Amino acid sequence: MRWWQKPASDTQITHGNRLWLYILATIIMMLLVIPTFIVIPMSFSDSQYLEFPPSNWSIRWYDVYLESPKWMQATVTSIQVGILTMLLATPLGTMAAYALYVSGHRAARAIFVCLITPMIVPVILIAIGTFYAYGRVGLNNTITGLVMAHTVLAAPLVMIVITSALRNYDLNQERVARSLGATRVKAFFVITLPQIKFSIVTAALLSFLTSFDEVIIAIFVSGGSNATLTKHMFSALRDFIDPTIAAISTIMILVSTTLLLATQFLGPRQK
Amino acid sequence: MSSGTAQDVDRNPMNERLLRAQDVSEQRMLLSLATPALLMIVAIVLIPVGWLFYLSFIGNDGQLSLEHYQKMVEYKSYARVFVTTFQVSILTTLLCILIGYPLAYFLAMLPQRMAGFFMLAVLLPFWTSLLVRTYAWLVLLQKNGILNDFAISAGIWETPVKLVHNMTGTLIGMAHIMLPFLVLPLYGAMRKIERDMMHAAANLGATPIQAFWKIYFPLSLSGMVAGSLIVFVLCLGFYVTPAVLGGGRVVMVATQITAILENQFNWGAASALGVVLLVATIVILYLAGRFLKLDVALFGKS
Numbered sequence: 001m002r003w004w005q006k007p008a009s010d011t012q013i014t015h016g017n018r019l020w021l022y023i024l025a026t027i028i029m030m031l032l033v034i035p036t037f038i039v040i041p042m043s044f045s046d047s048q049y050l051e052f053p054p055s056n057w058s059i060r061w062y063d064v065y066l067e068s069p070k071w072m073q074a075t076v077t078s079i080q081v082g083i084l085t086m087l088l089a090t091p092l093g094t095m096a097a098y099a100l101y102v103s104g105h106r107a108a109r110a111i112f113v114c115l116i117t118p119m120i121v122p123v124i125l126i127a128i129g130t131f132y133a134y135g136r137v138g139l140n141n142t143i144t145g146l147v148m149a150h151t152v153l154a155a156p157l158v159m160i161v162i163t164s165a166l167r168n169y170d171l172n173q174e175r176v177a178r179s180l181g182a183t184r185v186k187a188f189f190v191i192t193l194p195q196i197k198f199s200i201v202t203a204a205l206l207s208f209l210t211s212f213d214e215v216i217i218a219i220f221v222s223g224g225s226n227a228t229l230t231k232h233m234f235s236a237l238r239d240f241i242d243p244t245i246a247a248i249s250t251i252m253i254l255v256s257t258t259l260l261l262a263t264q265f266l267g268p269r270q271k
Numbered sequence: 272m273s274s275g276t277a278q279d280v281d282r283n284p285m286n287e288r289l290l291r292a293q294d295v296s297e298q299r300m301l302l303s304l305a306t307p308a309l310l311m312i313v314a315i316v317l318i319p320v321g322w323l324f325y326l327s328f329i330g331n332d333g334q335l336s337l338e339h340y341q342k343m344v345e346y347k348s349y350a351r352v353f354v355t356t357f358q359v360s361i362l363t364t365l366l367c368i369l370i371g372y373p374l375a376y377f378l379a380m381l382p383q384r385m386a387g388f389f390m391l392a393v394l395l396p397f398w399t400s401l402l403v404r405t406y407a408w409l410v411l412l413q414k415n416g417i418l419n420d421f422a423i424s425a426g427i428w429e430t431p432v433k434l435v436h437n438m439t440g441t442l443i444g445m446a447h448i449m450l451p452f453l454v455l456p457l458y459g460a461m462r463k464i465e466r467d468m469m470h471a472a473a474n475l476g477a478t479p480i481q482a483f484w485k486i487y488f489p490l491s492l493s494g495m496v497a498g499s500l501i502v503f504v505l506c507l508g509f510y511v512t513p514a515v516l517g518g519g520r521v522v523m524v525a526t527q528i529t530a531i532l533e534n535q536f537n538w539g540a541a542s543a544l545g546v547v548l549l550v551a552t553i554v555i556l557y558l559a560g561r562f563l564k565l566d567v568a569l570f571g572k573s
Binding site (some may be wrong): 008013017018021022024025028029031032033035036038039042049050052053091098099100102103104105107108110111114115117118120122123124125126127129130133146149151152155175184207209211212213215216230233234237238241245249252253256257258260269 | 295298299301302303304305307308312313314315316317318319320321323324326370373374376377378380387391392393394395396399400401402403404406407408409410411413415416417444447481498507508510511514515524525528529532539541542545548552553556
C-alpha cells in the first residue's frame with residue numbers, strides 16, 4: 001500500500017482523499033508566513049523602491065538606520081522600556097498568580113477578573129485614558145509613564161502563563177517543605193520557584209515583547225526624546241514607504257523570532 | 272488548604288475556631304500579594320477610564336449633558352463610523368473562520384510532534400510585531416507591489432489593481448493579524464475531541480462526511496465560537512492596521528477617536544466614543560460568557 005492509500009483518519013479516509021486539505025493548509029500556512037518574512041530580503045535591496053527580488057543587493061538601508069540619531073535613540077528607548085517593563089511585570093504578575101491560585105479566599109475570583117481587565121478594555125481606551133491622566137500628573141513623554149502603562153498590559157499575560165504553570169505543579173510539595181519546618185517564603189523560593197522557572201522566563205520574554213512591539217499607547221504617551229521605535233515607524237508608515245523601515249522591521253523580526261524560539265526550547269524541558 | 276492542617280489536632284470547638292481564624296488570616300495575607308498588580312491596574316486603567324467616562328457626560332460648555340451621545344445618534348458621520356466598524360469586524364471574523372477552520376483541522380489531525388512544528392506557521396506571525404506585518408502588507412499590496420506585478424505577469428489582471436488604502440487592503444491585513452487568535456483556541460478544542468467518537472460513527476455506518484458534520488463539527492464549535500469572539504472584539508477597537516492599510520478611507524471607531532483628539536482636541540466627544548466601544552465589548556463578552564464558559568475556552572481549565 002502506498003502512503004496515499006493508507007487511512008488518514010478514524011473514518012477510513014485515505015491520505016489521497018485528504019490531499020485537498022494538505023494543499024489548502026500548505027497554501028494558508030504560506031500566506032501566514034511569507035508576508036511576515038518578505039521584508040527581510042527586501043531590506044537588502046539597493047533601490048529606493050522596495051522590490052522583490054532585489055536587483056542589486058546592499059546594506060545601505062541598515063547604514064541609514066545605524067547612522068540616524070533619531071532611530072538610534074528610539075531603539076534605545078524601546079529596549080529600555082521593554083527591559084523595565086519585563087522587570088516590573090514579571091514579579092507583579094507572578095505574585096498575583098501565586099496569590100490567587102494558592103489562596104482559597106472568596107475574593108480571589110473577583111480580583112482575577114479585575115486583574116485581566118487590561119485584556120478586555122480596548123487598548124485605544126487605555127491609551128487615551130493614560131494620555132489624559134498623565135497630562136494631569138506630568139508623566140507624558142517620560143519613560144516611567146510608558147513603563148507603567150506597558151506593565152499593566154503585560155502583567156495579565158504573565159499571570160496567565162504562571163497560573164497554567166502552577167496548575168501543572170503539585171503544590172503539596174510546598175506543604176511538605178513547610179511541615180518540615182520551612183517558612184512559606186522559603187518553601188516558595190526553594191521548592192516551587194525552581195520548578196516553574198522556565199514558565200517565569202517565558203513570561204518575562206513575553207512581557208518584553210509586549211512592550212517592545214506595543215504601538216498605540218506609545219503613540220499617545222511617548223514622545224520627544226523618549227519616543228519609541230514603534231511610534232516613529234507608525235508615523236513613517238502613514239507618510240510614505242521608506243525602505244529604512246524594512247531594515248528596522250527585519251531587526252524586529254529577528255528579535256521576536258529569537259525570543260519565540262527561546263521559549264520553544266525552554267518549554268519541553270520543564271515537563 | 273484548610274482540610275490538611277486541622278486533621279491531627281484535638282477536635283475541640285475552641286481549637287477549630289482558632290484554626291479557622293488562622294486559616295482566614297493566612298488567606299488574606301496570601302491575597303495581599305496581588306495588591307501591587309491590583310494597584311497598578313487601578314491607577315493606570317480603572318481611574319483613567321473612569322475619568323473618560325465622566326468626561327463623556329460633560330458638554331462643550333462644561334455642564335453635565337448628554338450632547339456627545341446625542342450627536343452620535345443624530346450625525347450621519349457617526350453612523351457611518353459604526354457601520355464601518357461592524358462591517359470590518361464581521362468580515363474579518365468570517366474570513367478568519369473560513370481560512371482558520373481548515374488550518375486548525377489540518378493541525379489537529381497531525382501527530383502531536385508534527386503539529387508542534389507546523390504550528391510555528393501560526394506562532395511566528397503571532398509573535399511578530401503587528402506593525403511589521405502591516406508594513407509588509409503595505410509593500411505587498413501597493414500599486415507596483417509584488418502582488419500586482421505577479422498578477423499582471425501571470426495574466427490574472429491587466430492593469431494594476433488598487434489593493435491598498437481601501438477596504439480590501441484593510442481586510443487582508445486584519446485577517447492576517449487576527450488569524451492566530453482564532454486558530455489557537457479552535458485547535459485546542461479540536462485536540463480535546465475524542466477520536467473514538469469518530470471511530471464509533473464510522474462503525475455505525477456514517478460516511479466520513481456525515482461523521483464530520485454530525486460529530487466533529489458540533490464538538491469543535493465551542494472553540495470556534497470562542498475564537499471568533501476574541502477576533503470580533505479585538506477588531507472592534509483596532510487601530511493600527513485600518514489606519515495604515517485603510518489610508519484614511521476606512522474610518523473605524525478607534526481611528527475616529529484619534530482623529531477627534533488630533534483635530535478638535537474634544538475630550539468629551541472622544542471619550543463618549545470610547546465609552547460606546549467599551550460598553551459594546553463588555554456586552555458581547557458578557558452575553559458570550561452566559562452561553563459558553565469563555566474562560567475555559569480561552570485559558571484551558573477554569
